[in-house]
Amino acid sequence: MGYKILTKCPVCNSKLKVTKLRCSCCNTIIENEFELSKFAYLSAEQLEFVEVFLRSRGNIKDVEKEMGISYPTVRSKLDDVILALGYSLNKKPKISNKEVLDMLEKGEISPEAALKAIKEGELLE
Structure with a gap:
């Protein structure tokens, strides 16, 4: 049974790095320091929003309808994801x-x- 990968340290809340990979077929093990995708560090709520946003092809009206939230809330969640991915908001x-x-x-x-x-x-x- 697989568990969701931890991306934050439970002690200090800093980003964790993957250091060991194992093949589930032949059990080959590779050890090194591997980078995770920026998306791996998003919260479950942020990932859900990104999935709905992508399924809606960026149509904010569809996101509003599917998530049952207002336009300003959609914009706020989108801004939150943009910042979490390390980008700045170009106001x-x-x-x-x-x-x-x-x-x-x-x-x-x-x-x-x-x-x-x-x-x-x-x-x-």
């Missing part, structure tokens, strides 16, 4: 009204984009 930088007006004056953005940026406080691409 759009805030932009001042003066910067927006300067860009509009130079013709770098359309009047519609300028209005939207002023209303929302960020410049959308």
Whole structure:
């Protein structure tokens, strides 16, 4: 009977490394320090979310429906997984009204984009 691999130390909660592999057919044993996938360190809840997200092909409405959660909760769970995998969240930088007006004056953005940026406080691409 196989057990789920432990990825966190039960004493200090740091990441564990695999150091021994055994073939279940011929019993060959290989010892070394092996890296686990980033996904191995996700919690059970995070893995469940990733599975639902992938099955839904990234369609947030489908994730909402299947998990019975709201749009903001889906976004929050997605952000949590992104951070757990070691990536940063690329939040759009805030932009001042003066910067927006300067860009509009130079013709770098359309009047519609300028209005939207002023209303929302960020410049959308």
